[in-house]
Amino acid sequence: MREFDAIVIGAGNGGMLAANALQKDGARTIIIEKHNTPGGAAESFCRGRFEFEAALHQLTCLGTEDHPGITRKVFDELGVTEQVDWLEMPNIASIIVPGQITFPLPSDREKMVATLSRIFPEEKAGIEKYFEVIFGVMEDYHALLDFDYNSKDPLARMNPDATAEKYPYFYRYAFMPLPQFFAQTMKNPLLIGALSTMAAYSGPVPECTVLDIANWTYYYMEYKPYHVHGCSFSFSSALMESFRRMGGTLLFNTAVEKILVENGRAVGVVTEYGEEIRAKEIVGNLSPMLVYQNMIDPKDVPADAVPQSKGYAIHSAPSQVFLGLDCEPWDVGIPDTNNFILVPEGRIIATCHDVADPSVRGSGKCTVTLLLSDLGVNWLNIPPEKYFEKKYEVAEKMLAIAEKAFPGIREHIEEMEISSSVTNARFLGAPGGTIGGLKIYSRDYVLFPVKNDQIPGLTFCGAWDNNPGGMHPSMMSGWNAGHEAARRILGK
Numbered sequence: 001m002r003e004f005d006a007i008v009i010g011a012g013n014g015g016m017l018a019a020n021a022l023q024k025d026g027a028r029t030i031i032i033e034k035h036n037t038p039g040g041a042a043e044s045f046c047r048g049r050f051e052f053e054a055a056l057h058q059l060t061c062l063g064t065e066d067h068p069g070i071t072r073k074v075f076d077e078l079g080v081t082e083q084v085d086w087l088e089m090p091n092i093a094s095i096i097v098p099g100q101i102t103f104p105l106p107s108d109r110e111k112m113v114a115t116l117s118r119i120f121p122e123e124k125a126g127i128e129k130y131f132e133v134i135f136g137v138m139e140d141y142h143a144l145l146d147f148d149y150n151s152k153d154p155l156a157r158m159n160p161d162a163t164a165e166k167y168p169y170f171y172r173y174a175f176m177p178l179p180q181f182f183a184q185t186m187k188n189p190l191l192i193g194a195l196s197t198m199a200a201y202s203g204p205v206p207e208c209t210v211l212d213i214a215n216w217t218y219y220y221m222e223y224k225p226y227h228v229h230g231c232s233f234s235f236s237s238a239l240m241e242s243f244r245r246m247g248g249t250l251l252f253n254t255a256v257e258k259i260l261v262e263n264g265r266a267v268g269v270v271t272e273y274g275e276e277i278r279a280k281e282i283v284g285n286l287s288p289m290l291v292y293q294n295m296i297d298p299k300d301v302p303a304d305a306v307p308q309s310k311g312y313a314i315h316s317a318p319s320q321v322f323l324g325l326d327c328e329p330w331d332v333g334i335p336d337t338n339n340f341i342l343v344p345e346g347r348i349i350a351t352c353h354d355v356a357d358p359s360v361r362g363s364g365k366c367t368v369t370l371l372l373s374d375l376g377v378n379w380l381n382i383p384p385e386k387y388f389e390k391k392y393e394v395a396e397k398m399l400a401i402a403e404k405a406f407p408g409i410r411e412h413i414e415e416m417e418i419s420s421s422v423t424n425a426r427f428l429g430a431p432g433g434t435i436g437g438l439k440i441y442s443r444d445y446v447l448f449p450v451k452n453d454q455i456p457g458l459t460f461c462g463a464w465d466n467n468p469g470g471m472h473p474s475m476m477s478g479w480n481a482g483h484e485a486a487r488r489i490l491g492k
């Protein structure tokens with residue numbers, strides 16, 4: 001039987017950062033991953049002569065050398081930053097209303113305000129107010145709370161000087177319903193639709209508050225949106241290498257089937273091959289719902305372990321169409337890396353990383369990914385014999401929308417692959433195929449943090465932790481969970 005200080009289950013973004021933090025702090029750590037590669041969602045795959053990004057549209061909180069975000073600071077500590085060829089994007093996205101208008105949403109605040117004010121001159125004052133509030137709320141937020149994603153006690157995180165006079169934007173706007181904020185600042189439905197796309201990473205506009213949209217908008221503007229040459233897999237493998245350099249142990253192609261609990265404490269795991277591996281601390285980079293329901297003997301699951309997550313729905317579970325085109329992006333009129341195509345029948349994101357990556361320009365080919373947010377439950381209700389029919393039906397719907405924005409795109413398709421929430425569920429082991437864990441809004445993670453620490457020795461990290469999901473939040477959750485576990489193991 002092997003023994004370590006810590007076991008990390010799953011090598012997704014969260015698991016990788018947890019394992020790196022543990023090993024860096026001096027805890028002997030093993031990562032156990034069911035696939036043969038690291039990264040979880042941060043992966044790529046090949047079809048024909050194309051490599052497709054499986055998930056990342058844009059990474060937030062990297063920032064620049066002069067103005068680093070948290071992700072860069074952590075990657076610097078691990079020696080990962082310089083191993084990856086980062087591609088900064090000048091725009092968060094472009095908005096395309098086929099046949100009517102195309103305009104960018106620049107990541108620079110001044111350019112953003114100037115661009116939108118030029119297109120919607122009658123809304124200039126409202127646009128200025130909108131960004132004043134977005135930035136004001138986030139600056140207040142940082143001053144108000146100790147910015148530690150994994151801190152479970154919101155009161156302990158509160159700045160004792162917190163008053164409405166001192167932090168007026170936060171007090172007045174942070175938890176204002178988003179539709180009310182839009183109604184106060186602007187009228188044009190297209191402008192509201194364009195800015196609303198930033199809420200897409202949290203949830204539908206009627207369910208969001210100002211803090212939800214401020215989070216995404218501010219971080220992408222303040223720390224810039226990034227993609228990477230060689231897809232997100234390049235930083236997944238750099239993280240794996242940094243863990244290995246520090247002496248960490250990796251066990252791939254091995255699923256954990258059981259978590260062992262003795263006298264109320266998690267003490268080890270059993271793999272699919274029956275190997276028992278023991279440790280003082282276990283960090284799960286997977287859904288606590290699955291763990292409590294399937295991986296621990298029911299007699300060892302405390303009564304308060306499951307209920308909290310029952311109050312939440314799961315985050316979105318998108319379908320994607322991956323297209324390998326035999327042309328350059330501009331041959332079919334793709335203006336930007338990320339493009340929100342708005343049509344009466346729905347909204348899709350069309351992402352073409354070749355626009356941001358100068359090293360692949362002129363190669364006569366490019367990849368485009370079409371994404372439609374979907375609820376996993378729609379797919380899970382489909383009988384297996386109808387699955388392919390449904391998958392092609394959804395793909396056809398997305399292609400029809402793409403064709404409106406990029407006429408002639410179909411004629412350039414050389415390779416095509418489709419993924420649904422069933423694909424995500426199978427690959428990641430995520431219930432419902434969600435990509436963001438529980439559907440957690442800012443009011444939840446600020447005021448009512450999810451706690452999954454009911455079994456001593458077992459904690460969780462990644463998109464299922466107390467955050468809205470996404471690569472940066474998952475990584476920071478892992479980094480904090482790893483350091484906290486190391487402190488418990490090493491007593492410092």
Ligand SMILES: Cc1cc2nc3c(=O)[nH]c(=O)nc-3n(C[C@H](O)[C@H](O)[C@H](O)COP(=O)(O)OP(=O)(O)OC[C@H]3O[C@@H](n4cnc5c(N)ncnc54)[C@H](O)[C@@H]3O)c2cc1C
Nearest residue numbers: 010012013014034040041055057058255256462463470471
């Ligand atoms: C299509 C798509 C688009 C996205 N776009 C963006 C974006 O533009 N920007 C952004 O920031 N985020 C984006 N995301 C979200 C982001 O990728 C995820 O929220 C984040 O990567 C989740 O990381 P995680 O640490 O929770 O782990 P996951 O990526 O879910 O990885 C979990 C790992 O655990 C392993 N595992 C599970 N169960 C077991 C077990 N029993 N034993 C061993 N191993 C196990 C899995 O194989 C997997 O490797 C997107 C995701 C998808 C799918």
